[in-house]
Amino acid sequence: MELAPVTIERLIEAARRAQQKAYAPYSQFPVGAAVLAEDGRIFAGCNVENSSFGLTVCAERNAVAATIVAGARPCAVAVVASASLVAPCGACRQVLAEFSPEMPVVLANSATDGRQLTALDALLPDAFHFTRD
Ligand code: THU
DSSP, X not given: OOOOHHHHHHHHHHHHHHHTTOBXXXXXXXXXXXXXXXXXXXXXXXXXXXXXXGGOBOHHHHHHHHHHHTTOOEEEXXXXXXXXXXXXXXXXXXXXXXXXXXXXXXXXXXXXXXXXXXXXXXXXXXOOOOOOO
């Protein structure tokens, strides 16, 4: 699937707005994500940390949850961090692969115009897919 340049910009903008809402008092590492749904809508998420650190939920998984509860299905994602280009963590890669194993992944930051376009199957080759034997 090829993302139109205008769609890439819309995703990055939505992820940047979400990043500003991040709840990251422990890491001070705000992340925003924006999922493009198959129906063209965009759903955002930010990381939500917790004083019980292991309960932290990443921006990507919160964006996926927002997509699903709206009755939509993810087909691309953008991730925005502050200074560096941040690729989704392993857990988020597996959650994204549930819906579209080859989805485009846009990495951007809020400090520069630098960005990188990759694909989920490059980040997570041989993703697990449940099948009954
Ligand atoms: N984080 C994300 O939200 N997405 C990623 O892809 C990597 C990490 C968050 C989790 C935690 O709140 C903070 O970044 C530092 O790990």
